[in-house]
Amino acid sequence: SCIVKLHRFLVICTVAVIIMLVIVVWFFPSNDDFRTENPFWNGTRDISSSYSVSPLKSMDDLSTSYQGAALILIPYLDFTAVELEELESFVIQGGILILADDYGHGNQILKYLGLKARFAGQALLDPLSNYKNKWFPRISLTISSFVPNDVESLVFNHATALTGVEIGDTLAQSSSFSFLDLDNNQEWNGDEPTGPMPVISRHTLGSGQVILISDPSIFINSAVKKENNS
Numbered sequence: 001s002c003i004v005k006l007h008r009f010l011v012i013c014t015v016a017v018i019i020m021l022v023i024v025v026w027f028f029p030s031n032d033d034f035r036t037e038n039p040f041w042n043g044t045r046d047i048s049s050s051y052s053v054s055p056l057k058s059m060d061d062l063s064t065s066y067q068g069a070a071l072i073l074i075p076y077l078d079f080t081a082v083e084l085e086e087l088e089s090f091v092i093q094g095g096i097l098i099l100a101d102d103y104g105h106g107n108q109i110l111k112y113l114g115l116k117a118r119f120a121g122q123a124l125l126d127p128l129s130n131y132k133n134k135w136f137p138r139i140s141l142t143i144s145s146f147v148p149n150d151v152e153s154l155v156f157n158h159a160t161a162l163t164g165v166e167i168g169d170t171l172a173q174s175s176s177f178s179f180l181d182l183d184n185n186q187e188w189n190g191d192e193p194t195g196p197m198p199v200i201s202r203h204t205l206g207s208g209q210v211i212l213i214s215d216p217s218i219f220i221n222s223a224v225k226k227e228n229n230s
Contacts, residue, residue: 050230070097092207103160
């Protein structure tokens with residue numbers, strides 16, 4: 001009789017624990033990178049709340065009213081041919097594609113769109129003009145009309161740089177002390193590219209625009225609050 005009661009007690013406890021875990025998982029916010037419902041350092045709830053950003057589950061959720069619409073895209077997987085066609089159509093018909101990347105995944109899109117610009121894919125380090133250390137380079141704006149006048153500089157976090165960008169298309173750049181760490185030794189070698197290097201650029205395509213940002217983390221909660229990033 002005691003064994004039966006103990007067994008029932010253990011079953012009840014197990015069920016209770018499972019129910020509690022389900023409740024916690026259900027109500028606890030996501031901690032995935034860049035998720036709009038993520039309130040932690042790596043989420044984007046702050047910027048999503050300030051600018052009414054709506055997450056898309058797939059390219060099929062894109063509005064058919066492309067004129068004036070903006071799509072923020074942070075790519076980490078290859079795109080299908082159909083998805084690339086949809087992106088091209090979105091921009092050509094008046095949409096604004098904000099492509100933020102630091103590991104070069106966005107280059108597939110740039111190649112398909114016929115743009116010369118590319119994400120370098122190597123770390124952009126700045127040993128002098130930085131926020132806390134060389135991994136947080138300070139970024140200056142090259143076109144004052146791009147943002148409000150009171151914005152002096154941005155702070156990037158483990159960023160890269162852009163290549164193949166014309167001077168007239170550059171919106172922001174790193175300092176002259178920055179460099180691309182091609183060999184990943186965190187030190188400048190004589191043959192490594194040095195700044196200033198473009199990090200934000202704007203390109204016209206059809207009736208729309210493509211904005212390139214070489215640091216997607218500028219959107220996350222912990223970065224938005226740094227200096228003039230917001």
